[in-house]
Amino acid sequence: MPTASQRIPAVVRPLVSERARKTLDLVEKFVNEECLPADPVYHAQLGEGPARWTYPPIMDDLKKKARDLGLWNMFLAKGHYKEGAGFTNLEYGLMVEHFGRCRTASEATNNSAPDTGNMEVLAKYGSEAQKKRWLEPLLKGEIRSCYVMTEPGTASSDATNVALSIRRDGDSYVLNGQKWWISGAGDPRCKVYMVLGKTDPNAEKYRQQSIIIVPTDTPGITIKRMLSVYGYDDAPHGHAHLVFKDVRVPAENIVLGEGRGFEVMQGRMGPGRIHHAMRSIGAAEEALNWLLTRANAEHKKPFGKLLSQQGVILQWIAKSRIEIDAARLIVLNAAAAIDAGNAKQALMEIAQAKILVPNMALDVIDRAVQTYGAEGVCQDTPLAYMWAQVRTVRIADGPDEAHLEQLGRRENKRAAEAAFLLQRQVEITDALFRKYGTKESGPCSKL
Ligand SMILES: Cc1cc2nc3c(=O)[nH]c(=O)nc-3n(C[C@H](O)[C@H](O)[C@H](O)COP(=O)(O)OP(=O)(O)OC[C@H]3O[C@@H](n4cnc5c(N)ncnc54)[C@H](O)[C@@H]3O)c2cc1C
Known part of the structure; x- marks a missing residue:
């Protein structure tokens, strides 16, 4: 099976450094071999009652392994923060997708929200004293x-x-x-x-x-x-x-100073939305893995056939593949746009990713739930919890509708330009009719 770096979409491949490719493969291996198997242990260690508000000991072991592998604080983007691991938003976007496939990986590598956004704020706007007292222990993963x-x-x-x-x-x-x-x-x-x-x-x-x-x-x-x-x-x-x-x-x-809350907030939002979107892509990929497994389970054949031999399920598989791959390109494009300038200049691209991806991921997870029947809605697969988590992304960090409104208003500003282009086409068409002496028929050339 090709590794994560071999699966990087062709269109962004030239933007990914050799070092980032190696780290991406390491991230995938760490998630597959350490974090996904640790997830059920993490849940079990949480236990019941007040013990749930302590924290599972397996996390410290995962954190140590991640640090030893050099998988730490990759979210602080190159060119924007000196404290980070030196990857671009695009490179980190490819990595954080794998964190979204499981419960433990983001925290194990000190890349979890809301710490990431808070560290960005402190690194970008904090005074030296604020950095020393709060940013340093956050970067070390000592506090949250x-x-x-x-x-x-x-x-x-x-x-x-x-x-x-x-x-x-x-x-x-x-x-x-x-x-x-x-x-x-x-x-x-x-x-x-x-x-x-x-x-x-x-x-x-x-x-x-x-x-x-x-x-x-x-x-x-x-x-x-x-x-x-x-x-x-x-x-x-x-x-x-x-x-x-x-x-x-x-x-x-x-x-930063009194009255500057909005300025600080704006600086915090852009990259965080990309991280959430790529985590949702990871969740969708993981859900598709579960779907494929159930669809090909020999021991569970309704009406004597594998689910994957039912046309409708094959269509779900195909649709899920197309939708995940298309959504990934939208997010990577937004990450590349931030890298090329800053989050403010990439507002449209970020909003597109923020709206599209969780909706796509919910569809894929829901298909996976459906293939498992009743098992899909209970605790025996990670799908039910995954759905609940991704559903909140449509609200947290600004609801879909607010982003749709912003995006709609911006797009609508092109109305005059669009009308001008269409009018110009009509005029040229009319001139062509006159030139050839052809009588108008078929599609209307008038606006
Ligand atoms: C799991 C989870 C974790 C969260 N974590 C944090 C956190 O750590 N810190 C924190 O401060 N907050 C957090 N939030 C809160 C989150 O940021 C807010 O819920 C979100 O900003 C929406 O605000 P609200 O709930 O007050 O909804 P409201 O502002 O009351 O909006 C309600 C609804 O109105 C509609 N609406 C809003 N604007 C428009 C518009 N322009 N056009 C049309 N319809 C619109 C939308 O449908 C929206 O869902 C979290 C939320 C969730 C669910």
């Missing part, structure tokens, strides 16, 4: 972090609504408000929150919010409850509903 934006009382897909109060008081800021869906807050190693809140309700619309660093043990923070995703608790990471009551932090914890 949360991104704290969404609120129960506001439509948070529009971050200008974010209302948690961050009020200046002498040398401190004081935080009051509530946040929810704070991923990672259940993990005992989570030591720092990056909080988006309002510092000045009277400032210009995009200058009202700021991001501030809050150590998790600051007095006044309580975890009100943990939220479930389609019934899954996602332990030990989890998603918390947090309450901030008179939480006081030093003024120097503000990132």
Whole structure:
């Protein structure tokens, strides 16, 4: 079977260095031989009750193996961050696909969200003191972090609504408000929150919010409850509903400066969306592996035939192959666009990937679930959990509809240009009719 580097889509192959190809093959081997077999052990070590909010010992062994192989912090892109492993967004995109095939690989290699986005923020915008205190231990994988934006009382897909109060008081800021869906807050190693809140309700619309660093043990923070995703608790990471009551932090914890929350957030979003999209591609590939296995299982033949001998299932297999390969190209194109400039210049390409990929992956996973019958919806395959995880990608980091609206508006700006092109064609056609003295018939040439 060809290795991951031999399967790189032809169109992007020239953009992938020899070093990245070798690392990609190493990533695939690490995921196949270490992480996928470790997943059930990780789940079993989580156990029941309060033990679920500790963390499984197998993770430390996986982390050590990953570090020994040099598979560490590959997400920090070359040319943008000096702290990373020196790969482009495109090269890392090819690698993170494999992380998406399993539960343990992203964390084992210190490439898991939301730490990745938070590390990008600290590396890009943090002061030297902030980097020393928080970025260094995050880069070493010694602590974990949360991104704290969404609120129960506001439509948070529009971050200008974010209302948690961050009020200046002498040398401190004081935080009051509530946040929810704070991923990672259940993990005992989570030591720092990056909080988006309002510092000045009277400032210009995009200058009202700021991001501030809050150590998790600051007095006044309580975890009100943990939220479930389609019934899954996602332990030990989890998603918390947090309450901030008179939480006081030093003024120097503000990132980049007061009122610059949007600027910081924009810097964080682009590459993260590519990472999620490529993880979803990996999930779809893994689901297709499960589908193929069930479709060719000799011991389970409804009506005396393998599932793969049923035309409809073969069509599912073919469609899944086409859709995964097409979606991968969309994401790699977005990654290449970021590499060629920056995330802001690649907004359209990123939005396309963000919308297309989870929807595609959900279709593929659903087909795989269906081939397993009842077994597909229970805990005996990873498919049910995989579906629940990928479903949230359509909401987290901005819902599909918000991205569709943005994309639609941009595309719609081409309306005048499109009409001009069509009008020009009509005029040329009319001239051709006149030249040849031909009578008009068939397709209409008028707009
Ligand atoms: C598993 C999971 C993990 C998460 N982790 C984090 C985290 O770590 N930190 C954090 O801060 N947040 C996190 N979130 C929250 C996530 O970022 C928000 O849910 C998301 O931004 C949407 O905000 P909202 O839930 O307030 O929905 P709302 O803003 O209330 O939107 C509701 C719905 O309105 C519709 N809508 C919105 N905008 C438009 C539009 N322009 N046009 C048409 N329809 C529209 C969409 O259908 C949308 O789903 C997580 C969410 C999930 C599910």
